[in-house]
Amino acid sequence: MKWKLSEEVRDRIAAYTISGLIIAAVMLVFFNWPSISVFLKRIFTALSPFIWGLCFTFILIPVRNVLESRVLANTNLTPRHQRIIAVVISILLLLAFIIVFLVLLIPQLYNSISLLLNSMDSYINTVNGWLNQLHASGQYSAMVSNLSDSLRKMLEGILTGSNGILNRLVNYSVTFVKGISNFFIGLIISVYILLDQERWTKQIRKLTFAFLPAEAAENLSHICSLIGGMLNKFVFGKSLDSLIIGVVTGICCGIMRMPYSLLIAFVIGITNMIPVFGPFIGAVPCLFILLLISPIKALEFGIFVLILQQIDGNILGPYILGDSMGLPALWIMFAIILGGSLFGILGMFLGIPIFSVFYVLLRDFANRKIREKRVKV
Numbered sequence: 363m364k365w366k367l368s369e370e371v372r373d374r375i376a377a378y379t380i381s382g383l384i385i386a387a388v389m390l391v392f393f394n395w396p397s398i399s400v401f402l403k404r405i406f407t408a409l410s411p412f413i414w415g416l417c418f419t420f421i422l423i424p425v426r427n428v429l430e431s432r433v434l435a436n437t438n439l440t441p442r443h444q445r446i447i448a449v450v451i452s453i454l455l456l457l458a459f460i461i462v463f464l465v466l467l468i469p470q471l472y473n474s475i476s477l478l479l480n481s482m483d484s485y486i487n488t489v490n491g492w493l494n495q496l497h498a499s500g501q502y503s504a505m506v507s508n509l510s511d512s513l514r515k516m517l518e519g520i521l522t523g524s525n526g527i528l529n530r531l532v533n534y535s536v537t538f539v540k541g542i543s544n545f546f547i548g549l550i551i552s553v554y555i556l557l558d559q560e561r562w563t564k565q566i567r568k569l570t571f572a573f574l575p576a577e578a579a580e581n582l583s584h585i586c587s588l589i590g591g592m593l594n595k596f597v598f599g600k601s602l603d604s605l606i607i608g609v610v611t612g613i614c615c616g617i618m619r620m621p622y623s624l625l626i627a628f629v630i631g632i633t634n635m636i637p638v639f640g641p642f643i644g645a646v647p648c649l650f651i652l653l654l655i656s657p658i659k660a661l662e663f664g665i666f667v668l669i670l671q672q673i674d675g676n677i678l679g680p681y682i683l684g685d686s687m688g689l690p691a692l693w694i695m696f697a698i699i700l701g702g703s704l705f706g707i708l709g710m711f712l713g714i715p716i717f718s719v720f721y722v723l724l725r726d727f728a729n730r731k732i733r734e735k736r737v738k739v
Contacts, residue, residue: 410540414548419555420590420597422452426556449556453549588722592715600711604634607641607674614670618662621655622648630667634674636710637698641671693721 391398406413429448439447555562566586571579608631615623626648633644645667652660694714701713 410544411547412551414544415551415555416548417597418456418548418552420594421601422449422456422552422556423559423594424598425452425455445557449553452556453553585719585723589716589719592718593712596715596718600635600637603674603678604631604640606678607631607634607670611670614666615663618659618666620652620659620663622651626663630670637694637714639698639710641667641674693717 426445426448429451430444434444434448437444567579567583570582574582608627611630612624612627615626620626629648630641630644633640636643645664649660649664652663697713697717698710701709701711701716703709
């Protein structure tokens, strides 16, 4: 007598097997994470030019598409010439934006940072005055002494330690030179991708269908398309949102006569690329600097950041990004916290689009299974 399993039992066995494999893989990664992280860091360093190229591609694809469909579509140029002109204009716009950014902003940032460093002695004296007042009261003398020793050791380590300013300047100089090289190589790579996006996509699709079963290849193609769409929408939308937030911060800080207003606007604009927590991460060092200068200005800036974050989170961000990520608020927090704990700032930035892909795939899989079982939930 041939023994045959029912469909329900087979589904359970498959579900338990897949769950066990996922748990085993997660445990394997968890217990070997130091070695895996070193390996991933080496891979990331080696692929930096291609990562730059993909980032430029994600940023410039919407610009190229707009130029092709709205500006050059009604011309007598061939589609190939339209593509070449659109890519060249997109690259020139990106370079022009970077040049304007460097020419206008860098000197102002340099002046602000120089003024901040020159004023550091007075700020340190202010902190010492606060500590001396606490020490004079007698009640907190032990705590103040420990805090003073900790600050002194921290400053000595910053200035002369193995991780001090001189060593960091050397390391940052080497990293900067490598970054410039990777930047231009990535720009060239993005030109190739933008010019022949359809051809590259078709070649990758051919390889996928050549080495994988048809269903698996279709699923992988769908996942890659979903990842590309999510990253494209998120990177472009978040860049535009952060640019607006940085400009608004600079204008408002100028109106409120905040010291280092341009430096503060730059920090808030850059950190705003991190969803949800970005404005608060950028506000902490700005608040500390303002607190040393004027507690009133620090209070005003804190209130301003709270209002700005509410406007960005509830009005500006949803208007620019829309519901493109498709994640509920709880899962957004989960994606940011998990991504930040695993991969730092980059993980906090990419956590939402990557987790959105898993969320959409899991949602579609669950809905398909429910339809197949013809049950109502």
